[in-house]
Amino acid sequence: MSRERGPVFLARRTYRRRRLADAARLLPIIGTVLICIPLLWQGEGASGATRTTTAMFYIFGLWVVLAVIAGIISRRLRATESQLVPPRRTEG
Amino acid sequence: MVVLNVLVLVCLLYVVFLFAVAFGADRAARRGRGKWLRSPYVYTLSLSIYCTAWTFYGAVGFAARSGLEYVTIYLGPTLVMIGWWWTLRKMVRVGRSQRITSIADLISSRYGKSNLLAVFVTILAVIGATPYIALQLQSVTLSFAAFSETEQAGAALPDMQSTALWVAMGLALFTILFGTRNLDANERHHGVVMAIAVEAVVKLCALLAVGIFVVWGVAGGVTETLARIDASEIARFEVPGSRWIGLTMLSAAAFLCLPRMFQVMVVENEDEDHLRTAAWAFPTYLMLMSLFVVPIAAVGLDMMPPGANPDLFVLTLPLMEGRDGLAILSFLGGFSSATSMVIVAAIALSTMVSNHMVMPIWLHFTGGSAMISGDVRHVALLARRLSIAGVVFLGYLYFRLTGGGAALAAIGLISFAGVAQFLPALMGGLFWRGATRTGALAGLGVGFVLWQYCLFLPSFGPSMIMPQTVLDHGLFGLSWLRPRALFGAQDMDPLVHAILWSMLLNTGAFILGSLLSFPKPIERLQGAQFVNVFEHSSTTGGWSGGMAQSEDLLIMSQRILGATEAQALFAEAARRQGLAGYLPEPSPDFLQELERELSGSVGAATAHAMISQIVGGAAVSVEDLMAVADETAQIMEYSSQLEAKSQELARTARQLRQVNEKLTQISVQKDGFLSQISHELRTPMTSIRAFSEILRDTSDLTSQEQSKYSSIIHDEAVRLTRLLDDLLDLSVLENGQVVLNTQTGLLSDLLDRAERVAGGQVGAFRVERDRATEAIKLTTDLDRLGQVFINLIANARKYCDGDPPVLSIRTHEADGTLVIDFTDNGSGIPSEKQAVIFEKFSRIGETKAGGAGLGLAICREIMTRLGGSVSYLPGQKGAAFRVSLPLSGRMAAQ
Numbered sequence A: 001m002s003r004e005r006g007p008v009f010l011a012r013r014t015y016r017r018r019r020l021a022d023a024a025r026l027l028p029i030i031g032t033v034l035i036c037i038p039l040l041w042q043g044e045g046a047s048g049a050t051r052t053t054t055a056m057f058y059i060f061g062l063w064v065v066l067a068v069i070a071g072i073i074s075r076r077l078r079a080t081e082s083q084l085v086p087p088r089r090t091e092g
Numbered sequence B: 001m002v003v004l005n006v007l008v009l010v011c012l013l014y015v016v017f018l019f020a021v022a023f024g025a026d027r028a029a030r031r032g033r034g035k036w037l038r039s040p041y042v043y044t045l046s047l048s049i050y051c052t053a054w055t056f057y058g059a060v061g062f063a064a065r066s067g068l069e070y071v072t073i074y075l076g077p078t079l080v081m082i083g084w085w086w087t088l089r090k091m092v093r094v095g096r097s098q099r100i101t102s103i104a105d106l107i108s109s110r111y112g113k114s115n116l117l118a119v120f121v122t123i124l125a126v127i128g129a130t131p132y133i134a135l136q137l138q139s140v141t142l143s144f145a146a147f148s149e150t151e152q153a154g155a156a157l158p159d160m161q162s163t164a165l166w167v168a169m170g171l172a173l174f175t176i177l178f179g180t181r182n183l184d185a186n187e188r189h190h191g192v193v194m195a196i197a198v199e200a201v202v203k204l205c206a207l208l209a210v211g212i213f214v215v216w217g218v219a220g221g222v223t224e225t226l227a228r229i230d231a232s233e234i235a236r237f238e239v240p241g242s243r244w245i246g247l248t249m250l251s252a253a254a255f256l257c258l259p260r261m262f263q264v265m266v267v268e269n270e271d272e273d274h275l276r277t278a279a280w281a282f283p284t285y286l287m288l289m290s291l292f293v294v295p296i297a298a299v300g301l302d303m304m305p306p307g308a309n310p311d312l313f314v315l316t317l318p319l320m321e322g323r324d325g326l327a328i329l330s331f332l333g334g335f336s337s338a339t340s341m342v343i344v345a346a347i348a349l350s351t352m353v354s355n356h357m358v359m360p361i362w363l364h365f366t367g368g369s370a371m372i373s374g375d376v377r378h379v380a381l382l383a384r385r386l387s388i389a390g391v392v393f394l395g396y397l398y399f400r401l402t403g404g405g406a407a408l409a410a411i412g413l414i415s416f417a418g419v420a421q422f423l424p425a426l427m428g429g430l431f432w433r434g435a436t437r438t439g440a441l442a443g444l445g446v447g448f449v450l451w452q453y454c455l456f457l458p459s460f461g462p463s464m465i466m467p468q469t470v471l472d473h474g475l476f477g478l479s480w481l482r483p484r485a486l487f488g489a490q491d492m493d494p495l496v497h498a499i500l501w502s503m504l505l506n507t508g509a510f511i512l513g514s515l516l517s518f519p520k521p522i523e524r525l526q527g528a529q530f531v532n533v534f535e536h537s538s539t540t541g542g543w544s545g546g547m548a549q550s551e552d553l554l555i556m557s558q559r560i561l562g563a564t565e566a567q568a569l570f571a572e573a574a575r576r577q578g579l580a581g582y583l584p585e586p587s588p589d590f591l592q593e594l595e596r597e598l599s600g601s602v603g604a605a606t607a608h609a610m611i612s613q614i615v616g617g618a619a620v621s622v623e624d625l626m627a628v629a630d631e632t633a634q635i636m637e638y639s640s641q642l643e644a645k646s647q648e649l650a651r652t653a654r655q656l657r658q659v660n661e662k663l664t665q666i667s668v669q670k671d672g673f674l675s676q677i678s679h680e681l682r683t684p685m686t687s688i689r690a691f692s693e694i695l696r697d698t699s700d701l702t703s704q705e706q707s708k709y710s711s712i713i714h715d716e717a718v719r720l721t722r723l724l725d726d727l728l729d730l731s732v733l734e735n736g737q738v739v740l741n742t743q744t745g746l747l748s749d750l751l752d753r754a755e756r757v758a759g760g761q762v763g764a765f766r767v768e769r770d771r772a773t774e775a776i777k778l779t780t781d782l783d784r785l786g787q788v789f790i791n792l793i794a795n796a797r798k799y800c801d802g803d804p805p806v807l808s809i810r811t812h813e814a815d816g817t818l819v820i821d822f823t824d825n826g827s828g829i830p831s832e833k834q835a836v837i838f839e840k841f842s843r844i845g846e847t848k849a850g851g852a853g854l855g856l857a858i859c860r861e862i863m864t865r866l867g868g869s870v871s872y873l874p875g876q877k878g879a880a881f882r883v884s885l886p887l888s889g890r891m892a893a894q
Helices: A012-044 A052-084 B003-031 B040-050 B051-080 B086-096 B103-110 B114-151 B160-179 B192-219 B222-231 B241-257 B258-267 B275-289 B292-301 B310-320 B326-367 B376-402 B408-431 B436-458 B468-472 B494-514 B521-531 B550-561 B564-577 B587-602 B604-615 B617-630 B632-697 B703-734 B749-757 B783-797 B855-865
Strands: B741-746 B766-767 B776-780 B805-815 B816-825 B869-872 B880-886
Touching: A012 A052, A012 B241, A012 B292, A012 B326, A052 B051, A052 B222, A052 B275, B003 B192, B003 B326, B040 B114, B040 B192, B040 B275, B040 B326, B040 B550, B051 B103, B051 B114, B051 B192, B051 B241, B051 B292, B051 B310, B051 B408, B086 B103, B086 B192, B086 B258, B086 B275, B086 B408, B086 B587, B103 B114, B103 B241, B103 B326, B103 B376, B103 B408, B103 B521, B103 B587, B114 B160, B114 B376, B114 B436, B160 B192, B160 B326, B160 B376, B192 B275, B192 B292, B192 B310, B192 B326, B192 B805, B192 B855, B222 B241, B222 B292, B241 B258, B241 B494, B258 B326, B275 B292, B292 B310, B292 B703, B310 B326, B310 B376, B326 B376, B408 B436, B408 B494, B408 B855, B436 B494, B521 B604, B550 B564, B550 B587, B550 B604, B564 B587, B564 B604, B587 B604, B632 B703, B703 B805, B703 B855, B749 B776, B766 B816, B776 B783, B783 B805, B783 B816, B855 B869
Parallel strands: B766 B805
Antiparallel strands: B741 B776, B805 B816, B816 B880, B869 B880
């Protein structure tokens, strides 16, 4: 399996775009971790259990934040894509 | 009170409206006007078929039973969507480049176009979707029932079962009319997608309207609502960690694997770029759908009588408050959710059933050949319509068998767990080259059996299909085989238990099977195509044609694609090959294109089989080909090496050509040189011979004459010697054998000496210099440099025809280079001669002093040796020569 090797040094824009793609890859992982956070609140014993409303605020807040970040990342990936992706042969 | 008949009327009107939308969209698309049809927002809205009646009704029920746990069902897809860069992008690219028609097609395509695998996935998908379709039927039926309960006077609903039957029949009819108007599944269903998008808006608005009504209309504001939640049974956040994580992962997996999601996400995708919008817009949609679920559940629990079905709070709360309009909107929202899911699921499943099961069987029974009479299109469409009816009917059957009593969420989760079994084969296929067909079959088989045993069969209720003894004591009385406590995993949540074991063993079997088996060449080829789809998007596959008869192919294609489309395709291919008429050469490229086209209609496996029947033995030749070439990766590497080699060859050829040109030039030069030199030597020799003969043969010569003739002989001999000296000098310089004698001195001294040697300022000839600029210390071979100066000054002396002749020598420094210009006031050198004056034996006309024409050639050689240059400076008043020399003292290689 030979992987295509890219150039060692990249132009600034290409570099930025690759880091942006890294961010896009990282986002769901961070999201997963953050979604699991409310589970940590449960272990405080019966008396101090978290209220549903608190968890609701956290989850929906997180949801909005994730959507906004995803929006920002995908918007910027769109703007810079044309420089990176070499023209590909389509079907035929 | 709402009369039930009004409800039915509203439903019918709504369906007619949807038809109008679909029809209009289809027409716009056909006329090429529907640019808005290809909007990323329509794509995003079409993804919302993820939110079915389960979401619309069931989420509130789910929340009323287990609090905030319901959000996991929407958090999973959110994670998948914001992680589109990982998987969805690749799935969509593969789907487009391989013309994939369904998830079964994708998996079968990846594992060597195996029809067995396609059939297996299809069966699993149909069984997995059955509870889900039942869920939609149940929810619509329940919502009808909710209205009839509030109806006081008569006309009660006949009974649940028959309502469900009517709903099922209506949905089947609706789907058939909608979904099977064109055959090519890869041709986008613009109408359906548009109708779904409209339904997505309706259900979101309906749920938000109910939510706003509940929060501000019933509870009386946000604070009051929060207080009610805090006071309700679901006030505490008590979600078991295993279920929280398990359900999130399950819903993420199902989002990728559900046939209907695959249909809208990959098959109906117009443009990969739409994913970027969907990446944030779809999570937002899901968030809005889930936003009011807990408030509605809490208020419902508070206000409704105990024992009311929480699944219907969305409907019964407005009804109880007497808001009939809102209730009808809510009903329409639920109806939209149910219909859109059933339509897309039925289209997706029917495509799979007809492509992977009906068509191959039909082909087999009609003589095992594609060369049959009749229109395959007709058969394919019929198969699809029957499959839609069959799939919906199966859903109805499940609904009847389970009695329609279970909570909506429980049914939905069973379905999710079923389709999630595709995940290892799907992801393995997309990311792991080593995944094989055997592994995929093993994984799917193990996962399917476990899902059936642990979740699906028990879901019918005790003793329905699975005897109670098996549930309690395990199969064959083996306690470690109890469906709810496999391998002794006691006291686990049944769902988490089933997911854990089925996914674990499924993945294990998949990996083990892949590691132990050896893939066929076509599998490896397809594997490379899928895994490295971004490196080479084109395909593959190689028909080594030639044996195929174009006419047979055309006959077959006409039956599948339709006569006009097939003829157009063939004519276009023929035109590209430079042939007239309708029959192109069956080249591998053309066969591949044809297969791709056909697979859009009948699926990859069938299309492959059909073409291989006509092409005959091509499958074998593919394998032969692959056996030789081993792997695409190797081919790629090899071809890139070849490319590098050919570039190198081209470079070498270019160099050779240059060298050859130079050699030719040198040879011409040499010839010219020889003829020149013989001429140059001949002239003095002739006069020497002539005068020496006169001296020898003539006796009565006066001493005056004698001395005159002998001095001519002497002069000519001197000239000859000078010529030979120059030649020797030049040849030494040219061969690079010259030894430079580096000294340090002042430029002004050097010029003084040169001026003196060249004859000084005799007669009218004057040399103008600017001594102030000449005080520059030089470290170079001063003798050789002096020789150049002498030559230039002597030339000016000899050739300058100014009156009076004046030579001006100007010195300056530029960028570490010493520049000395020798400019006279004569008529200069005509431009056409300027290029050749530095060549050997070039002389400008026959002027008064006949030099050999070697001086400037020697100057040039000397300056090159010294690391500088001498050149003619055009555009001055007279002849001008520029000598430049680097001041660093660096000299050219010796």
